[in-house]
Structures are given as structure tokens and as C-alpha cells.
Amino acid sequence: MARLNNSKQSGGIPTHVAIIMDGNGRWAKKRGLPRTAGHTAGAATFRHITRYASRIGIKYLTVYAFSTENWKRPADEVNALMKLFHKQLVESLTDFRDDDVVVRFIGDKSGFSDNLQKLIAETEEVSKDRNGMVLNIAMNYGGRDEILRAAKLLCEDCMSGKISADDITKEMFAQKLYTANQPDPDLIIRPGGEARISNFLLYQAAYSELYITDTLWPDFSEDDLIRAIDYYSKRNRRFGGI
Numbered sequence: 001m002a003r004l005n006n007s008k009q010s011g012g013i014p015t016h017v018a019i020i021m022d023g024n025g026r027w028a029k030k031r032g033l034p035r036t037a038g039h040t041a042g043a044a045t046f047r048h049i050t051r052y053a054s055r056i057g058i059k060y061l062t063v064y065a066f067s068t069e070n071w072k073r074p075a076d077e078v079n080a081l082m083k084l085f086h087k088q089l090v091e092s093l094t095d096f097r098d099d100d101v102v103v104r105f106i107g108d109k110s111g112f113s114d115n116l117q118k119l120i121a122e123t124e125e126v127s128k129d130r131n132g133m134v135l136n137i138a139m140n141y142g143g144r145d146e147i148l149r150a151a152k153l154l155c156e157d158c159m160s161g162k163i164s165a166d167d168i169t170k171e172m173f174a175q176k177l178y179t180a181n182q183p184d185p186d187l188i189i190r191p192g193g194e195a196r197i198s199n200f201l202l203y204q205a206a207y208s209e210l211y212i213t214d215t216l217w218p219d220f221s222e223d224d225l226i227r228a229i230d231y232y233s234k235r236n237r238r239f240g241g242i
Contacts, residue, residue: 012233013056013057013058013229014058014185014186014187014229014232015058015059015060015183015186016058016059016060016061016062016182016183016184016185016186016187017053017058017060017061017062017185017186017187017188017189017228017229018061018062018063018064018185018187018188018189018200018201018205018208019049019061019062019063019064019188019189019190019191020064020188020189020190020191020192020197020198020200021042021045021046021063021064021065021191021217022064022190022191022192022194022198022216022217023038023042023191023192023193023215023216023217023218023219024038024039024041024042024216024217024218025038025039026038026192026216027041027042027216027217027218027219028041030216035077036077036080036081036084038218039080039081039084040084041218042217042218043084043088044218045217045218045219045220046063046065048222049220049222049225050063050099050101050135051099052222052225053133053225054099054100054101054132054133056229058133059133059134060133060134060136060182060183060185061133061134061135061136062106062135062136062137062138062179062185062201063135063136063137063138064138064141064198064200065085065137065138065139065141066081066085066107066138066139066140066141067138067140067141067142067198067199067200068107068108068140068141068142068145068199069142069199071111071140082112082113082116085112085116085139086115086116086119089116089119089120089123090119093122093123093126099132100130100131100132100133101127101130101132101133101134101135102127102128102130102132102133102134102135103123103124103127103135103137104124104134104135104136104137105120105123105124105136105137105138105139106136106137106138106139106141106146106178106179107138107139107140107141107142107146107178108140108141108145109139109140111140112139112140120139134182136178136179136182138200141178141200142199143197143199143200143201143202143203144199144202146177146178146202146203147177147202147203149176150173150176150177150203151173151176153176154168154172154173154176173203174203177203177204179201179204184204184205184206184207184208185201185204185205185208186208186209186232186237187208187209187210187211187228187229187232188200188201188205188208188209188210188211189211189212189213189225189228190210190211190212190213191213191214191215191216191217191220191224192213192214192215192216192217193212193213193214194212195212197210207237207239207240209231209232209235209237211228211231211232213227213228
């Protein structure tokens with residue numbers, strides 16, 4: 001089993017880790033299974049990795065569960081995903097009860113059914129006063145949409161006279177994002193081998209370290225997370241400096 005080695009002494013455990021949970025469909029295809037089986041396996045990995053991330057001291061974990069573009073997938077797969085989300089949310093109301101994890105959802109919640117929106121609100125409400133790791137679940141999320149939404153909110157503030165255009169700062173813009181009051185991700189992990197960001201946290205990822213592994217998300221293990229953190233710990237983060 002991989003170990004954290006000297007990550008605490010060098011680059012340190014990243015405060016905020018983001019994961020693009022990719023490869024569920026390919027995992028299922030390799031096994032001759034329907035894509036929905038891959039999503040079910042990926043959901044189990046999500047629960048396990050969330051608990052482990054909390055246990056090793058990560059303060060914020062953001063996972064990409066369903067993008068604004070995922071609606072383009074076949075209707076039967078989208079419907080199966082919605083049922084899976086519903087099932088997972090019901091289970092999470094008890095699953096994470098003793099884990100001290102604050103659960104938040106980022107993205108356009110209005111795109112989901114009334115029942116799913118109700119479960120999302122309930123999950124956020126029961127976890128809001130916990131003191132542990134913050135788990136952001138990105139659902140019906142797109143980075144460009146998030147930036148556009150933030151710009152519109154600032155425009156509304158300008159039009160109402162609350163602020164002027166000259167008042168707008170990077171910090172003010174960040175407060176209009178779904179991740180307001182949270183640090184930007186230190187490390188973005190992409191299982192599945194694809195080398196792209198896929199419209200994920202475009203504003204927040206400006207100086208995130210990117211770690212790509214060929215391991216498909218359902219197979220992603222504690223060892224894989226440790227290897228990603230070990231990679232991060234050896235990076236020299238200059239943020240544009242020398």
C-alpha cells in the first residue's frame with residue numbers, strides 16, 4: 001500500500017482537492033456490463049474516497065458528478081443517473097451522519113426534478129453545522145456557466161447601485177462563484193487518462209496542480225489518492241513567480 005511519505009513535510013496535504021470522476025462507462029464496457037453498472041461502481045468509490053480524504057486531513061473536496069453537457073447523453077443513461085443520484089442522496093443522509101462532513105451542491109439545481117431538489121436541500125441542511133471536511137458535489141455544473149452567472153450577479157449589483165464597475169475586484173468576483181469563501185483547489189485529479197479540464201472549475205483552477213492517471217474512477221483507490229498527493233507535495237508552486 002502506498003504511503004503519504006513526506007508530503008506533510010514538503011508540499012503538504014493539499015487543503016482543497018478536486019476530482020473529475022471519469023471512466024465509469026469505460027470501466028463497465030471493459031467488463032461487458034451496461035454503463036449504468038459503471039456509474040453504480042463509481043458511486044461506491046466516491047463514498048469510500050470521500051471518507052478517506054476526510055480522514056487524512058483534506059479540508060475541501062470537490063467532485064464532478066454531472067456536467068451541464070451530460071444531458072446530451074442517451075435518455076436512458078441520464079434517467080438512470082438521476083435515479084442513482086436520488087438513491088445516493090437518500091443513503092448519504094445516513095451514510096455521512098457520523099463522518100462530520102459538510103455536504104454542499106454546486107451547479108444549477110433548478111435543472112433537477114422537484115424530488116431531487118428537495119433531497120439536495122435536505123442533505124445540505126442536515127450537514128451545515130458540522131465542523132469537518134466540506135464536500136462540494138458538482139451537479140448540473142459547468143465552469144463557463146458559473147462564470148457567466150457570477151458576471152450577471154455583479155451586473156445586477158451595478159444596476160441596483162450597490163457597486164460601480166470600478167469597484168469590482170477579483171475577490172469580489174470570486175464571492176459570486178459557487179465556491180465563495182472557499183480556497184481554490186490546490187490539486188485537480190483526473191482519473192481515466194483524459195488530458196483535459198472538461199469545463200470544471202475554470203476560474204478556480206488558474207493555478208491548480210493537475211494530476212492525470214489512467215486508473216478508471218471505479219478502480220480509484222486510497223493508494224491512487226496518496227500517489228496524487230505525493231505528486232502534489234513535490235511540486236514547486238510559483239503562482240507565476242520565479
